[in-house]
Amino acid sequence: MYRSASVAPALCALAAALAQIHVASAQTPTGPEWWPSEWGPDDERGAANLVTPAKVLEAASLIREGRIYELGRTYEQGMPIFGNRHFSLTIPGLPTFISGAQNGVVFNDELVSGELGQIGTQFDGLGHVGTEIDGDYVFYNGFKLSEFGTSYGLTKLGIEKVGALFTRGLLLDVARYKGVERLDPTYIITIEDIEGTLAMEGIDEIRPGDAVLFHTGWGQLWNVDNEAYGASEPGPGITAIKWLTEKRILLTGADNFAMEAAPGENPERPIEGHQWLLSRGIYNLENLDLSALAADRVYEFAFIFAPVKLTGATGSPGNPIAVR
Numbered sequence: 001m002y003r004s005a006s007v008a009p010a011l012c013a014l015a016a017a018l019a020q021i022h023v024a025s026a027q028t029p030t031g032p033e034w035w036p037s038e039w040g041p042d043d044e045r046g047a048a049n050l051v052t053p054a055k056v057l058e059a060a061s062l063i064r065e066g067r068i069y070e071l072g073r074t075y076e077q078g079m080p081i082f083g084n085r086h087f088s089l090t091i092p093g094l095p096t097f098i099s100g101a102q103n104g105v106v107f108n109d110e111l112v113s114g115e116l117g118q119i120g121t122q123f124d125g126l127g128h129v130g131t132e133i134d135g136d137y138v139f140y141n142g143f144k145l146s147e148f149g150t151s152y153g154l155t156k157l158g159i160e161k162v163g164a165l166f167t168r169g170l171l172l173d174v175a176r177y178k179g180v181e182r183l184d185p186t187y188i189i190t191i192e193d194i195e196g197t198l199a200m201e202g203i204d205e206i207r208p209g210d211a212v213l214f215h216t217g218w219g220q221l222w223n224v225d226n227e228a229y230g231a232s233e234p235g236p237g238i239t240a241i242k243w244l245t246e247k248r249i250l251l252t253g254a255d256n257f258a259m260e261a262a263p264g265e266n267p268e269r270p271i272e273g274h275q276w277l278l279s280r281g282i283y284n285l286e287n288l289d290l291s292a293l294a295a296d297r298v299y300e301f302a303f304i305f306a307p308v309k310l311t312g313a314t315g316s317p318g319n320p321i322a323v324r
Contacts, residue, residue: 035142046281117315153312169303182217
C-alpha cells in the first residue's frame, strides 16, 4: 500500500508532463498549433488588443507637423483585381430619386457590387485565411469554419470585431535600401533587408503593436500595367514574416496585391505568409499607395485605420492614413 501510494503521484505527474509535451509538439501544416491565443480561447480580435491607450499615446506623440498621407487607392473600374473578383459601381437612375416636393429636391445613390473586403486597398481580417486540418478549416484561436462559417457571414472573426486602430506606423522603404525604384518581380525581402532598412532610416526597433508597411515600388505598376502588377510581386518571405510575428506587431502592409513575395520561398506553399500571420492574430493590408511617404522619407508616423463594420465579413475596404 505504501509503495502504491507513493508511485501513483509520480505516475500522474509523468502522464501530465507527457501530455504537455504532446500538446507543445502538436504540428499542423503550418507549424505548431497557434491556439489558444494569449488573450484567451474566446478572443476574436487578435493583435488589435495591442492597441492600448498607452500605444495610442505613443502614436500621437509622433504627430509634429499635422500632415496627412492617404494610403488608400481609388476604387474604380479597371483597377487590378485578383482572380474572378469584381467591382462595379452604378447610379441607379439619374437622379435616383425625384421628390416632387415644392423645393424640387432630388438625389443620387450608388449601387456597389463586389467583394468589398477583398478588392482595391483591402484589410484582411482574421476570418480570411485558415488552414485545413483533419478535415476541417482552422483559423485564428483554433476556431473551426464548420462551427462559425455561414453563407451570410462569419459568426466569429467578422471584421466588425476589430475596432478602430491608432498606432505607431513604420515605413520600411526596402526599394530605397536596395538602391532601386522598384524591386525585382520575385524579390524576397529577408530579415537582413529589414534590419538594414531600419538602420538606414534611423529607426531603433520594431515594437509590439506597430503597423509595419513595406515600400517595394511595385505600386508604380498600379493601373499602368495591371497584368505585370498581378503576375508576381516582391515582398517579405515566410522567414522574415515569422521573425516579424515574434515582434508581436499589429499588422503588415505593402504597395502590392498580397504584401508577401509571390511566389515566395516555396512555390508549393502559396500565400504562406497570410496563413501564418492571420492565424496568429496579425492583420494585413494590401494595395497601398506608399509613394508619397517614401518620396518624403517619412518612416515613423501615427497610423490610423477603422475597418468598415461589415458584420461577418472577411475583410474591409478603406483609406488608411499616416499622420506625421
